[in-house]
Amino acid sequence: METQQARLMDGTDLARRITETSAAAAEDIRRRAEVSPCLATVLVGEDPASVTYVRMKQARCAKAGIRSRHVPLPASVSTSGLVETVTALSEDPDVHGILLQHPVGAHIDERAAFEAIAPEKDVDGVTMHSFAAMGFGLPGFVSCTPGGIMRLLDEYDVDLTGKHAVVVGRSPILGKPVGMLLLGRDATVTYCHSRTVGLPAIVREADVLVAAVGRPRFINGADIKPGAVVIDAGYNPGNVGDVDFETARHRASLITPVPGGVGPMTIAVLLEQTVDAAARRLIRP
Numbered sequence: 001m002e003t004q005q006a007r008l009m010d011g012t013d014l015a016r017r018i019t020e021t022s023a024a025a026a027e028d029i030r031r032r033a034e035v036s037p038c039l040a041t042v043l044v045g046e047d048p049a050s051v052t053y054v055r056m057k058q059a060r061c062a063k064a065g066i067r068s069r070h071v072p073l074p075a076s077v078s079t080s081g082l083v084e085t086v087t088a089l090s091e092d093p094d095v096h097g098i099l100l101q102h103p104v105g106a107h108i109d110e111r112a113a114f115e116a117i118a119p120e121k122d123v124d125g126v127t128m129h130s131f132a133a134m135g136f137g138l139p140g141f142v143s144c145t146p147g148g149i150m151r152l153l154d155e156y157d158v159d160l161t162g163k164h165a166v167v168v169g170r171s172p173i174l175g176k177p178v179g180m181l182l183l184g185r186d187a188t189v190t191y192c193h194s195r196t197v198g199l200p201a202i203v204r205e206a207d208v209l210v211a212a213v214g215r216p217r218f219i220n221g222a223d224i225k226p227g228a229v230v231i232d233a234g235y236n237p238g239n240v241g242d243v244d245f246e247t248a249r250h251r252a253s254l255i256t257p258v259p260g261g262v263g264p265m266t267i268a269v270l271l272e273q274t275v276d277a278a279a280r281r282l283i284r285p
């Protein structure tokens, strides 16, 4: 067992600095154009975790001088009802960004609901438009958690070129896009997931590991390659990550804590892209 202690990747501090910059940019937009950047938050149902996340996003908006407009919908809302609501926000000139909190309930076609977000308001990076732009390496809004992860890697000067990055998880707004962003930075990417056969052996080869399966302590610390960079994007009940942190920290060189790692970065990127969406509207209304 290695006795080194990994350096912690402080997402709270970096998110605070990014949000300070966003607050200044929001203030600038208000002064120059008398327009207040506004994020609409759409929440279907009252799942306690989702309620908490959306409140955190609104609170962080308020701190940055970004207005938020909350749109709560009953859990029973239909796909067409939700699409109608999101479409109205897409057409509302006072709204610059739209966040539709995932998940929306199994009876709803979530993809159809996401696609009702106008591309220029997709500050959460969840539409096909944003995904394709990211895939082609074109400018556009990135999915917030993957975007936050890349910012953290850059902040800690993690060299990705030629490195083996292993992504555990393949969800459309986290695992899949983060692998594509890493590939875009010349990493060699392996995707794994909950049903991968022989996962530990693959994890042991990772120079950079991104855990995004949504299963508490799914990644065994003993499988971390000594010196690896470990990004824990898991958000499980009770603020437990997808990585067995206490073991992993003795093998990794850099590791994100949970809480205080990836989570705050997700929100920082959401706010930054909201201000960016408002600024772009000024240039090209």
Ligand SMILES: Nc1nc(=O)c2c([nH]1)NC[C@@H]1CN(c3ccc(C(=O)N[C@@H](CCC(=O)O)C(=O)O)cc3)C=[N+]21
Residues within 6 Å of the ligand: 052, 053, 056, 099, 100, 101, 102, 103, 124, 126, 144, 145, 235, 239, 258, 259, 260, 261, 262, 263, 264, 265, 266, 267
């Ligand atoms: N359309 C959509 N976009 C999302 O970005 C999205 C989503 N749906 N659905 C749910 C997940 C989850 N998510 C988190 C955001 C912040 C923290 C966060 O800041 N967590 C704190 C701790 C929170 C606490 O103290 O309870 C931390 O890690 O330090 C966690 C999780 C965004 N998500």
